[in-house]
Amino acid sequence: MxxxxxxxxxxxxxxxxxxxxxxxxxxxxxxxxxxxxxxxxxxxxxxxxxxxxxxxxxxxxxxxxGFNNLSAEMLPLAVQAAMAAIEKYCPDAKNLLLLPELHTKNTFYLQNVARLMQIFRQTGLHVRLGNLTEGVTESQTLELPDGTSVTLEPLQRSANGRRLGLENFDPCTILLNNDLSSGIPSILENLNEQNLLPPLHAGWAVxxxxxxxxxxxxxxxxxxxxxxxxxxxxxxxxxxxxxxxxxxxxxxxxxxxxxxxxxxxxxxxxxxxxxxxxxxxxxxxxxxxxxxxxxxxxxxxxxxxxxxxxxxxxxxxxxxxxxxxxxxxxxxxxxxxxxxxxxxxxxxxxxxxxxxxxxxxxxxxxxxxxxxxxxxxxxxxxxxxxxxxxxxxxxxxxxxxxxxxxxxxxxxxxxxxxxxxxxxxxxxxxxx
Amino acid sequence: MxxxxxxxxxxxxxxxxxxxxxxxxxxxxxxxxxxxxxxxxxxxxxxxxxxxxxxxxxxxxxxxxGFNNLSAEMLPLAVQAAMAAIEKYCPDAKNLLLLPELHTKNTFYLQNVARLMQIFRQTGLHVRLGNLTEGVTESQTLELPDGTSVTLEPLQRSANGRRLGLENFDPCTILLNNDLSSGIPSILENLNEQNLLPPLHAGWAVxxxxxxxxxxxxxxxxxxxxxxxxxxxxxxxxxxxxxxxxxxxxxxxxxxxxxxxxxxxxxxxxxxxxxxxxxxxxxxxxxxxxxxxxxxxxxxxxxxxxxxxxxxxxxxxxxxxxxxxxxxxxxxxxxxxxxxxxxxxxxxxxxxxxxxxxxxxxxxxxxxxxxxxxxxxxxxxxxxxxxxxxxxxxxxxxxxxxxxxxxxxxxxxxxxxxxxxxxxxxxxxxxx
Known part of the structure; x- marks a missing residue:
């Protein structure tokens, strides 16, 4: 149209x-x-x-x-661009940790998250979602209007404290889809071994x-x-x-x-x-x-x-x-x-x-x-x-x-x- | 469809x-x-x-x-991929010399050439066509069914013999769309200063x-x-x-x-x-x-x-x-x-x-x-x-x-x- x-x-x-x-x-x-x-x-x-x-x-x-609002015909373009991006930061990347906003009741936003997961899967990544809510210890599954769902999982720092991941999931790249308006969560600080994208100073806290x-x-x-x-x-x-x-x-x-x-x-x-x-x-x-x-x-x-x-x-x-x-x-x-x-x-x-x-x-x-x-x-x-x-x-x-x-x-x-x-x-x- | x-x-x-x-x-x-x-x-x-x-x-x-047979909706994908390719070979490339087949009466093939020119223009290149016919000294303009035309120009080696181009046109990259079935033209030999793509040994002569x-x-x-x-x-x-x-x-x-x-x-x-x-x-x-x-x-x-x-x-x-x-x-x-x-x-x-x-x-x-x-x-x-x-x-x-x-x-x-x-x-x- x-x-x-x-x-x-x-x-x-x-x-x-x-x-x-x-x-x-x-x-x-x-x-x-x-x-x-x-x-x-x-x-x-x-x-x-x-x-x-x-x-x-x-x-x-x-x-x-709002990636869910892009026309589906153009998704291959997004996949191709994401391939180029991933290759630049971490060519052998296997796992991507996506950290979304906490708009857990906004199904429009959740569709955006699902769309991003779909795009990055096509670039050759296992994608899982981390929950930036402080102190959360349980996974939370959220239903989408099309009958699928997404699951927010509790974040974990590695034993040596240097890396961020989920249970049995050590990502090479961490992608923020949360604009950090309310400040930088301490769990995101001092992650020098992984790519954190965009960088923390892109968030509205800074x-x-x-x-x-x-x-x-x-x-x-x-x-x-x-x-x-x-x-x-x-x-x-x-x-x-x-x-x-x-x-x-x-x-x-x-x-x-x-x-x-x-x-x-x-x-x-x-x-x-x-x-x-x-x-x-x-x-x-x-x-x-x-x-x-x-x-x-x-x-x-x-x-x-x-x-x-x-x-x-x-x-x-x-x-x-x-x-x-x-x-x-x-x-x-x-x-x-x-x-x-x-x-x-x-x-x-x-x-x-x-x-x-x-x-x-x-x-x-x-x-x-x-x-x-x-x-x-x-x-x-x-x-x-x-x-x-x-x-x-x-x-x-x-x-x-x-x-x-x-x-x-x-x-x-x-x-x-x-x-x-x-x-x-x-x-x-x-x-x- | x-x-x-x-x-x-x-x-x-x-x-x-x-x-x-x-x-x-x-x-x-x-x-x-x-x-x-x-x-x-x-x-x-x-x-x-x-x-x-x-x-x-x-x-x-x-x-x-046959690039003309691809659906027009998908052309942005071709442009994006071509951008990635050009960046790899010659990031500051300004000029691309395209060497097509000599099917000058095949308007289907000429539409493919026009489509390739359109794609590479969108990647930030001035594209001109060289004529691989030996001994040709005049430009030849060929009409396309849509009323546009393409012009094949005579090839020139530079004064020092090291580069290939056209009149007032020194390309960084030379792109062959001619499969060299009838052998490698001598004018393509010993071009060590420019990218010749695909390489000569990709042609059917070899x-x-x-x-x-x-x-x-x-x-x-x-x-x-x-x-x-x-x-x-x-x-x-x-x-x-x-x-x-x-x-x-x-x-x-x-x-x-x-x-x-x-x-x-x-x-x-x-x-x-x-x-x-x-x-x-x-x-x-x-x-x-x-x-x-x-x-x-x-x-x-x-x-x-x-x-x-x-x-x-x-x-x-x-x-x-x-x-x-x-x-x-x-x-x-x-x-x-x-x-x-x-x-x-x-x-x-x-x-x-x-x-x-x-x-x-x-x-x-x-x-x-x-x-x-x-x-x-x-x-x-x-x-x-x-x-x-x-x-x-x-x-x-x-x-x-x-x-x-x-x-x-x-x-x-x-x-x-x-x-x-x-x-x-x-x-x-x-x-x-």
């Missing part, structure tokens, strides 16, 4: 699509060279926003759920969005030069604001002033390109995920006028953790619709390869709102369509494969940024 | 499918480890025969045409089927142990017979005696498994391709009774080259049909990855005949179908993805054999 592309591209983004398609060999070679220098994250999903006048990543997830988007700035500077476009076409302005506490009115003025200056930078760009939309910014927790602690603002004065409910919402993230540091990011409206609903593309990658994607669709949200919220549903991106390779003969802006190729390029720019971010924030950098 | 699987599997092959599916993690890990030791051919297609009681490769092509199937024997010995099956289930008996000349009745008795002894080995196996079919052997040129110089024999006496036309047919291969060396291979009837026509699967690989396949279908041929003949047509294998990963819950022998997975495994066994074959026949082996 190809979602109907309601906005046939025109204006600036049409030009971007043309430039990206024409520069394909140069772009792919550039990525190939970058991946010689930088190690891609093991896996990653990127939320994109396509406003018709710009196309930008707004969230880069290093512990992607990671900061502002580091990611700073790295993305760097990536885009180089890429925009390569394809000869204004970097702003691919990059939302952002700034960070630390040590605020909206419940206690701390740092409110600094936040309002940052919002105000970002909005005025946006107005200049909107004027330059003749864009009639009303600029807005997104304020969100610098650490954290799951669509929590996010607000959309069109005027700096809105900050001081926030009501108590809004202040509370902006003060607590996933797992009830307090929010004191935020980033303010240029809002990119999404002009893509599926039927009557607002949609945004999400692109999935394993190692350096795009392996699929879907549209996140929300019937009750506007074009300038966060769609990662209860009520969202998912429509697989049509990477699997006939002529899934770019069609150079097609009229620009009219074919799905050409647009999806562009999405894949921008998602990989965010992937590369995540790679730089991980290098820069590594607490124990390797010296070469 | 899934071709109707007329023979639901039963008997020995059903058991093989079960064993292969159950052993998937072990099989994939085994391949992973083998590819640590051996370099896969750059690309490869394998003709398989599924008789219901055995599944075996009957031809391993190291210069595959290559011998008997070396390939000897290597396949070795591979199957190990694999059959891993999955606990009779190696014969996956491996056709073969023997070779050199220095014959059927036109001049030279070596006829030796050939008849080899045929006779192979048929009696087969009869024993047929008896062991209760197979009611009439055994037959295929006699074919030890060097050569394109379905030429092949005959199907059920009785050794047929050799001395060959008529003049048959003798002539068996004496001349592709490009009119004389045939003096043959291999005699156990015939594997194909029990797969599409509509009323006999069909055999062909699996395509790039580097170590299965990237697609199709059924070769021939309306006018029998189950014990060669289908690679004028009148054949091609139906893409449904690797792209829903649940393209093996379905472990399905009833054995009933689902296409499970069968295609088994095909992919056997095709990769032939790929591995080709890798061993290339190592053993390398005229300049690298010493490690």
């Amino acid at each position: 190809v979602p109907h592309l309601v906005t046939a591209l025109n204006g600036p983004l049409l030009d971007l699509e043309k430039k990206i398609l024409a520069a394909t060999p140069a772009i792919e070679r550039w990525f190939r060279m970058e991946w010689q220098e930088h190690t891609p994250p093991f896996y990653c999903s990127v939320d994109l926003r396509n406003s018709g006048f710009k196309l930008a990543p707004v969230d880069t997830n290093l512990f992607p759920g 990671r900061r969005k502002s580091n990611h988007f700073a790295a993305y700035d760097e990536v885009i500077k180089k890429f925009a030069k390569l394809v000869d476009v204004d970097p702003w076409m691919l990059n939302p302005f952002f700034t960070k604001c630390h040590q605020i506490n909206l419940q206690e009115h701390i740092g409110e003025e600094a936040l309002a002033s940052s919002v105000s200056s970002l909005l005025s930078k946006m107005r200049k760009k909107y004027k330059e390109y003749g864009i009639k939309e009303k600029p807005f910014v997104i304020v969100k927790a610098d650490a954290g995920t799951c669509g929590m602690g996010i607000m959309s603002i069109t005027d700096a004065n809105q900050i001081k006028d926030l009501n108590l409910k809004q202040r509370n919402k902006m003060s607590v993230g996933k797992d009830g953790l307090p929010i004191h540091d935020v980033i303010i990011q240029e809002g990119v409206p999404t002009f893509e619709h599926i039927n009557e609903s607002v949609a945004e593309p999400v692109v999935y990658m394993i190692d350096r390869y795009v392996v699929g994607g879907f549209y996140r669709v929300h019937a009750d949200r506007g074009i300038n709102e966060n769609l990662n919220a209860p009520g969202a549903h998912y429509v697989p991106l049509a990477f699997a369509q006939q002529h899934a390779l770019p069609d150079l003969l097609a009229k620009p802006g009219t074919t799905a494969p050409n647009r999806f190729y562009m999405y894949g390029v921008v998602a990989r720019l965010a992937l590369l940024a995540a790679s730089l971010e991980m290098e820069k924030t590594d607490p124990n950098p390797e010296i070469y | 899934v071709p109707h699987l007329v023979t639901a599997l039963n008997g020995p092959l059903l058991d093989l499918e079960k064993k292969i599916l159950a052993a998937t993690p072990a099989i994939e890990r085994w391949f992973r480890m083998e590819w640590q030791e051996h370099t896969p051919p750059f690309y490869c297609s394998v003709d398989l025969r599924n008789s219901g009681f055995k599944l075996a490769p009957v031809d391993t092509n190291l210069f595959p045409g 290559r011998r089927k008997s070396n390939h199937f000897a290597a396949y024997d070795e591979v199957i010995k190990k694999f059959a142990k891993l999955v606990d099956v009779d190696p014969w289930m996956l491996n056709p008996f073969f023997t070779k017979c050199h220095q014959i000349n059927l036109q001049e009745h030279i070596g006829e008795e030796a050939l008849a005696s080899s045929v006779s002894s192979l048929l009696s080995k087969m009869r024993k196996k047929y008896k062991e498994y209760g197979i009611k079919e009439k055994p037959f052997v295929i006699v074919k040129a030890d060097a050569g391709t394109c379905g030429m110089g092949i005959m199907s024999i059920t009785d050794a006496n047929q050799i001395k009774d060959l008529n003049l036309k048959q003798r002539n047919k068996m004496s001349v291969g592709k490009d009119g080259l004389p045939i003096h060396d043959v291999i005699i291979q156990e015939g594997v009837p194909t029990f797969e049909h599409i509509n009323e026509s006999v069909a055999e699967p062909v699996v395509y690989m790039i580097d170590r990855y299965v990237v697609g396949g199709f059924y070769r279908v021939h309306a006018d041929r029998g189950i014990n005949e060669n289908l690679n003949a004028p009148g054949a047509h091609y139906v893409p294998l449904a690797f792209a179908q829903q649940h393209a990963l093996p379905d472990l819950l399905a009833k054995p022998g009933t689902t296409a993805p499970n069968r295609f997975y088994m095909y992919g495994v056997v095709a990769r066994l032939a790929l591995l054999a080709a890798s061993l074959e290339m190592e053993k026949t390398d005229p300049n082996p690298e010493i490690y």
Whole structure:
């Protein structure tokens, strides 16, 4: 199924699509060279926003759920990419320990876990699931809607304390599908003999969005030069604001002033390109995920006028953790619709390869709102369509494969940024 | 489209499918480890025969045409595999010189060339075509049915004589899609600064089927142990017979005696498994391709009774080259049909990855005949179908993805054999 592309591209983004398609060999070679220098994250999903006048990543997830939402036709692509990834970290790997989130009642999430197990089995691994809940000693079997089940098993450190595994299961690689929002469990510390992927500093206990988007700035500077476009076409302005506490009115003025200056930078760009939309910014927790602690603002004065409910919402993230540091990011409206609903593309990658994607669709949200919220549903991106390779003969802006190729390029720019971010924030950098 | 699987599997092959599916993690890990030791051919297609009681490769092509017959949905898999391959040989590659066959009037073949160019462009390469015709000095543009065209350009050696390229085009890698049946052109000799892929000794000027199937024997010995099956289930008996000349009745008795002894080995196996079919052997040129110089024999006496036309047919291969060396291979009837026509699967690989396949279908041929003949047509294998990963819950022998997975495994066994074959026949082996 190809979602109907309601906005046939025109204006600036049409030009971007043309430039990206024409520069394909140069772009792919550039990525190939970058991946010689930088190690891609093991896996990653990127939320994109396509406003018709710009196309930008707004969230880069290093512990992607939602593999169950990818079209089944594209699974062989995921298996192939996972084979390449595994070979890199542990070519003789036999066992993989997967550590999922503890959303044990969320059958959508459990289907994601089952899908990941299926993918890694096909790469030649025995996959078992570990339970990150502290102190748990019993296995727990969870039923899936298709009648199958998955089993979470208690974790064990080896006798010498150096390795992590399960009963009768010594993995070469430990794959986290848990974003560590609530901190780093002590059982994951000091595992020097096994590959722990992604590394602990990729988890939200340590990671900061502002580091990611700073790295993305760097990536885009180089890429925009390569394809000869204004970097702003691919990059939302952002700034960070630390040590605020909206419940206690701390740092409110600094936040309002940052919002105000970002909005005025946006107005200049909107004027330059003749864009009639009303600029807005997104304020969100610098650490954290799951669509929590996010607000959309069109005027700096809105900050001081926030009501108590809004202040509370902006003060607590996933797992009830307090929010004191935020980033303010240029809002990119999404002009893509599926039927009557607002949609945004999400692109999935394993190692350096795009392996699929879907549209996140929300019937009750506007074009300038966060769609990662209860009520969202998912429509697989049509990477699997006939002529899934770019069609150079097609009229620009009219074919799905050409647009999806562009999405894949921008998602990989965010992937590369995540790679730089991980290098820069590594607490124990390797010296070469 | 899934071709109707007329023979639901039963008997020995059903058991093989079960064993292969159950052993998937072990099989994939085994391949992973083998590819640590051996370099896969750059690309490869394998003709398989599924008789219901055995599944075996009957031809391993190291210069595959027919990429245009793969389903378009699966092209991203080919691109991803090609990325991995290119990265291995020349990570900073910018230019690829592709040297096709000189079938300039065969628009099917030209579509294969165009498809290969499209795949490699997506991996970040500028691709141009060189003309292997000796003495040609002009470019030649050839029209394709879809209105596009491809251009064959004259080859040039660099001023110092060390490199091969085109005007203003210095490639890092030269990819042969020409099987060199008529010998190694001198312009391809002594290219030590560029990657020439596949290597010259993969071409039919040097290559011998008997070396390939000897290597396949070795591979199957190990694999059959891993999955606990009779190696014969996956491996056709073969023997070779050199220095014959059927036109001049030279070596006829030796050939008849080899045929006779192979048929009696087969009869024993047929008896062991209760197979009611009439055994037959295929006699074919030890060097050569394109379905030429092949005959199907059920009785050794047929050799001395060959008529003049048959003798002539068996004496001349592709490009009119004389045939003096043959291999005699156990015939594997194909029990797969599409509509009323006999069909055999062909699996395509790039580097170590299965990237697609199709059924070769021939309306006018029998189950014990060669289908690679004028009148054949091609139906893409449904690797792209829903649940393209093996379905472990399905009833054995009933689902296409499970069968295609088994095909992919056997095709990769032939790929591995080709890798061993290339190592053993390398005229300049690298010493490690």
